[in-house]
Amino acid sequence: MTTAANWSIEGKNHERNFKSIMFLGLLWLSLFVAFLFLIILLVTTAMNGMGRYDIRLFTDYNNTTPADAGARAAILGSLFVVTVTAFMAIPIGIAAAVYLEEFADRTKWYNKLIELNIQNLAAVPAILYGMLTLGILTLLGLKNKNVVIGGSLALALLILPVVILTTREALRAVPQEIRDGSLALGATEVQTVTKQTLPAAIPGIATGTILAVSRAIGEAAPLLLLGALVFITYDPNGLFAGFTTMPIQIFSWTSAAQDEFKQLAAATSMLLLVILLSMNGVAIFIRNKFAKRW
Amino acid sequence: MPRFNLKVAAVVIPAALLLAACGGTNSGDGASSAPTASSSEIRIDGSSTVAPLAAAAGELFKAENASVNVSVGTSGTGGGFKKFCAGETDISNASRPIKDEEAAECAAAGIEFTEIVVANDALTIVVNKENDWATCLTVDELKKMWEPAAEGTVTSWSQIRAGFPDVPLDLYGAGTDSGTFDYFTKAINGEEGASRTDYNPTEDDNVTVQGVEGAKGALGYFGLSYFEENMDKLTAVEVDGGTGCVAPSIETAQAGTYAPLSRPLFIYVNKASAARAEVLAFAEYFVANDDAITSKALFVPLSADQKTTAQTAVAGLK
Known part of the structure; x- marks a missing residue:
């Protein structure tokens, strides 16, 4: 905005002036169109869910009678699966990032290979992780693929590259002087990483991992492949229990015949949106509150 | 980026991997004990047409047997039989009778089953x-x-x-x-x-x-x-x-006059699974309360003849 304004004041070249204002206008138009559709989508979904924003959405299990149906199993399933996912992906992801950023010799061919692969894995379609997990579970001889540990494994594989990449970014942002200073004072490499580099990078790591985990919450494709599209009326009660999650419940309700189920699907979509927005809010809060400026 | 001692890396990284591997081993142990842990779960999969019926049966059944969990998947009749014949499910929903090659697949895997007609449908x-x-x-x-x-x-x-x-x-x-x-x-x-x-x-x-x-x-x-x-x-x-x-209507489907598009809907029960009390109880419940279940799920109930056949089939599971 300010740049365009400056140009118009200088006004040396009318044609250039006109072009830049046109370009700016186009950019604003694009933003407006994208935003408009988002608002329309949000408002219609919110309206469609009207009448089902009640406590029974949280307390009732799915039911073939829409008036008695709720998303309890799906909400608990989502929370459980994502918690297990976080426990699997975050420690491994951070450890891998610390190795690659702080210890790995980048001239070695195997480190280059790992690096290239992680970059590529971050762009792999989610459904492929579902297929991979299905293969792993079959190899392990697990009969029921639609179990919490299976879903978590698929989602953990999905977000692992993201966790690694964001953690590396955060580590890279820690100034070299901090490491040098720590080493100069006689700390070992491990002490430097655990006492200086990692703590300094924690705000960045936390932001990245929260965003990665919120991606896992919204994901349905890899879980569908594991057969998570099931009618379930109980809480997920163990790592090997069957489960369903909110995106899958929404998917299943939208294909039901009764309009009341579509209403439920809309209400659950809004709930999922609220969860995702609050997770992103927490991520932004952590970044603003704790991020250090060097 | 300092050139860190590779020895340190050699300690830290395997340690991290070991931790991960331990997690893996634990889940492996869990896998072997899983069947007993989830024994009070009845796994149903198959036709998406029959799914609402099986789900309604599951709800009514659970109201009386709170400890039994019923899950109903919708892989389609063909997909459901694939899982059924691999021993992954206890009951398979079907909107057509099992095909010969599917039955052969089950036989090859040593899976014996009983066919029960549970409702009618008018396409x-x-x-x-x-x-x-x-x-x-x-x-x-x-x-x-x-x-x-x-x-x-x-x-x-x-x-x-x-x-x-x-x-x-x-x-x-x-x-x-x-x-x-x-x-x-x-x-x-x-x-x-x-x-x-x-x-x-x-x-x-x-x-x-x-x-x-x-x-x-x-x-x-x-x-x-x-x-x-x-x-x-x-x-x-x-x-x-x-x-x-x-x-098409409930009456014409039940009477069979809505021909040729009225059809029976099936569940197939794995006989080995029926040895488990809750699976047998569920199958018995399904047939005994067929009217309540079909009316809840808006399906066409069984005729008197079909009911007798279904009761005989369930009795054979014991």
Whole structure:
């Protein structure tokens, strides 16, 4: 905005002036169109869910009678699966990032290979992780693929590259002087990483991992492949229990015949949106509150 | 980036991997003990047509047996049998009888099963509300629309019957993995799986509802209960199977006069699973309370004869 304004004041070249204002206008138009559709989508979904924003959405299990149906199993399933996912992906992801950023010799061919692969894995379609997990579970001889540990494994594989990449970014942002200073004072490499580099990078790591985990919450494709599209009326009660999650419940309700189920699907979509927005809010809060400026 | 001592890395990284591996080992142990842990769970999968019925049965059953968890998947009849014959499920829902090759697959895996008819369904032909010409179609006319030879050539209603208007024919049908597709092609085209391919295939009946609602010349088919939920949007066509025009309804489906599109719906129970008290109890409950279950799920209940057959089948599970 300010740049365009400056140009118009200088006004040396009318044609250039006109072009830049046109370009700016186009950019604003694009933003407006994208935003408009988002608002329309949000408002219609919110309206469609009207009448089902009640406590029974949280307390009732799915039911073939829409008036008695709720998303309890799906909400608990989502929370459980994502918690297990976080426990699997975050420690491994951070450890891998610390190795690659702080210890790995980048001239070695195997480190280059790992690096290239992680970059590529971050762009792999989610459904492929579902297929991979299905293969792993079959190899392990697990009969029921639609179990919490299976879903978590698929989602953990999905977000692992993201966790690694964001953690590396955060580590890279820690100034070299901090490491040098720590080493100069006689700390070992491990002490430097655990006492200086990692703590300094924690705000960045936390932001990245929260965003990665919120991606896992919204994901349905890899879980569908594991057969998570099931009618379930109980809480997920163990790592090997069957489960369903909110995106899958929404998917299943939208294909039901009764309009009341579509209403439920809309209400659950809004709930999922609220969860995702609050997770992103927490991520932004952590970044603003704790991020250090060097 | 300092050149850190590789020895440090050599300690830290395997340690991290070891931790991860420990986690893996634990889950491995869990896997072996899983069957006992989830023994109070009844796993059902298969036809998406039958799923609401099985889910309704599960709900009513759970109301009396709170400790038993029932999960109902919707992999389609064919997909359900694949899982069933791999021993992954206790009960398989089917909207058609098991095929010989599927039965052979089960036999090869040592899976014995019992077939139980649990409800009836009337495959309902639906057209757009604005369609005022097709109130009754004969099986031959339906075949003219759907047979493989119609592909690319039969594109207008005027080709179906002299006197029908020249409105483009827009067809919606079941996807090839569904029992509904198998049943429809067998009943109308005479051969299972034989169908023109230039129609809109979908496993999601809502797509058919929306498609038929949106085009004047559209025609589609799905289960009766789905039509009953969408009566305000679509019109059902009467079908003439050679004995006059019959409208799809609970009565005509049960009596079998809505021919050839009324069909029985099945569950297949794994005999080894039925050794578990809760699976046997569920099968018994399903048949004993069939009227309550079918009315909850809006399906066509069993006739008196079918009920007797089902009771005999369940008694054989013990």
